[in-house]
Amino acid sequence: MPVSPEMPATPCVSGSWNQRLLARQAARRDAGLWRERRVHRRDATLDFAGNDYLGLARDPRLAEAAAIGARHHGAGARASQLVSGHLEIHRHLEARLAALVGRPRALLFTSGYLANLGVLQALCDGTTAIFQDRLNHASLLDGARLAGAPSRRFHHGDLDDLACLLERTDPATPRLVVSDGVFSMDGDIADVAGLVGLCRRHDAWLMVDDAHGLGVLGAHGDGCVGRAHASDEVPVLMGTLGKALGSAGAFVAGSELLIEHLLQFARPCIYTTAEPPGVSAATLAALDILEQEPERRARLHAHIARFRTGAEALGLRLLPSTTPIQPLLLGDNARTLHWAEALRARGLLVGAIRPPTVPRGQARLRITLSAAHETSQIDRLLDALAELATKENRS
Known part of the structure; x- marks a missing residue:
């Protein structure tokens, strides 16, 4: 029953909860770690x-493409991808993204955070061993927790440390090595070739989050992985669309087998309304500019x-x-x-x-x-x- 304007709303949080929240906030302020949204x-x-x-986020060509896409397809996709939300413009964008990074297929997600959660939750469980660079993005760490898979953290960029961890793992255990491509706080680039070599020697899969490399690095703006490393070398590649490409959303690219698996098991894809079509139209315009300029x-x-x-x-x-x-x-x-x-x-x-x-x-x-x-x-x-x-x- 709605609360009338004349009646004060009854607090829905108990006093003990209020004190708990206040104490945690005070501790963060005292440590000089308080954040503000402006x-x-x-x-x-x-x-x-x-x-x-x-510099594409304010490019008028993206804004115009988004407006045309929204007028033609609607402001929203109306449903999740597996219901009725997968539109022709989404299919076209996925094909363009797969071609950009030299993969057979790509799958759209509404954010990079959800893409990483979805991939790790879909691929891993309590029987999987995940090896993560210590400076990986929070979404990769959270994805492993969501999957219930133990994460072993290797020293940043240290292939010898990673090799030791892999060697101490039972060869019968499914192993996934996960790394940022460009590290979001340090700005350095992962040694992708070195990671590929280690994963081959230890029969492990490799996942690279190239959110900050896509559009910036590579001969074609295809990132630090892209066409330089095929799907058999980097089976799981994630890229975002809201950074260098100036729009929003993310994608995972890889083999036919991987993408079909994600469609069946990646919960952030299955249970989320598909990307607004205007956003997809803006991203297609950004890909044109990336190629032409x-x-x-x-x-x-x-x-x-x-x-x-x-x-x-x-x-x-x-x-x-x-x-x-x-x-x-x-x-x-x-x-x-x-x-x-x-x-x-x-x-x-x-x-x-x-x-x-x-x-x-x-x-x-x-x-x-x-x-x-x-x-x-x-x-x-x-x-x-x-x-x-x-x-x-x-x-």
């Missing part, structure tokens, strides 16, 4: 925090080189990344927040990344670059960082 107004700040690596990737990589050269000249402590993700390691939570707020006051938006997203003591500014940036804007960011560093050194 309304970001277009053009109010220069965005060096997002993942729009090719390679100069966007060239401009992005020129920006990366310019920023790194300038930051190194200032003595700033950058992590060794050749991707659009440029982490400036500051270490202390309060210092990181101070720098981020000082940059915001200068009209520059960067990410202030603190634990638990990164290990304790490794708080950093996560600076991300885009093909949409101008060189003068890169220089403006460098000037502001130089000013902050100078003030800090004087104090």
